[in-house]
Amino acid sequence: MITRRSFSILALAALTLSGTAFAQDANVIRAVTDATFPPMEFFKDGKRTGFDIELTEALAAAAGKKIEWTDIDFKGLVPGLVSKRFDIAVSAIYITPERAKVVDFTDPYYAGGLVVVTKDPEIKTLKDLDRKYVSVQVGTKSVNYLKENHPLVRRTEVEKNQEMFNLAEIGRTAAAVTGKPAAKLFAQSRPGFRVLEEQLTTENYGIAVRQDRPELTKELNAALVKIKANGTYDALIKKWFESPAQ
Structure with missing residues (x-):
């Protein structure tokens, strides 16, 4: 027979085990x-x-x-x-x-560091990004870097990294600014894309x-x-x- 006292002990034991489990x-x-x-x-x-x-x-x-x-x-x-x-x-x-x-x-x-990846043949330097749309991922350093150092660049901010590349691929943006490893890998897999030699930052x-x-x-x-x-x-x-x- 389970008394009220024994039930309380069992309940306490169960809570203890539960706490341990979590x-x-x-x-x-x-x-x-x-x-x-x-x-x-x-x-x-x-x-x-x-x-x-x-x-x-x-x-x-x-x-x-x-x-x-x-x-x-x-x-x-x-x-x-x-x-x-x-x-x-x-x-x-x-x-x-x-x-x-x-x-x-x-x-x-x-x-690593920030770089520009593009397929636009007219973009050869960072200055060529002025007044052009450039895709960047929200929450990354690319956003503030462009805002503070290249205010004439028209930023298109997206949630996902792949969205950023997709916009550049379909021509909605002239380029994407992102980390060097990802940019190089993307450029290798997409004909016509290249990473500018001039790096924005080294970090x-x-x-x-x-x-x-x-x-x-x-x-x-x-x-x-x-x-x-x-x-x-x-x-x-x-x-x-x-x-x-x-």
Whole structure:
């Protein structure tokens, strides 16, 4: 017979077990990305892949942890860390002073920068973008960079990375401004497209980490040193940036 007291004990036990079940596993890193930016992160045959994805998995393995991935729009990555929904954000994120005010960053893991990709033969320099429509992705540095440094450029802001390229491909915009790795991969796969030699910026990518997880930043930095020493990092660089397009 279950008395009121025994029922209360059972209920308390159930709540305790429930709390344990929903507590975060210390060996699991909750990572968030916007997997629409090849070769850094994208879906192929229904599977998330790319340099950032494989790098993060390698870092987690070196640290003795596992990754639990979530996909959201790029503009929500940093807010997702601030609200503590996720532990890290990995999505070709530039290390900037503005972002560093609200999130921590690991040591840089790859040097990138903003470039122009176009198929318009009349566009040879950045100055040629003046008064032309240029597509950029919302939430990326491309938006503010053009606003502050090239105010005569007519920005067309879109939610998704692929939309940005699509507009340039169908001629709705004269060019797209985005990160160098993605721009080069797109130009390789589309006849007539090219990346201008003149680069807008040269910047570093880093993994964004919640500010209340300094130990995680240290673990990831130590793991980065480890995979660079054992050859894993170089193998990923060769696979994603030196081999033929994936």
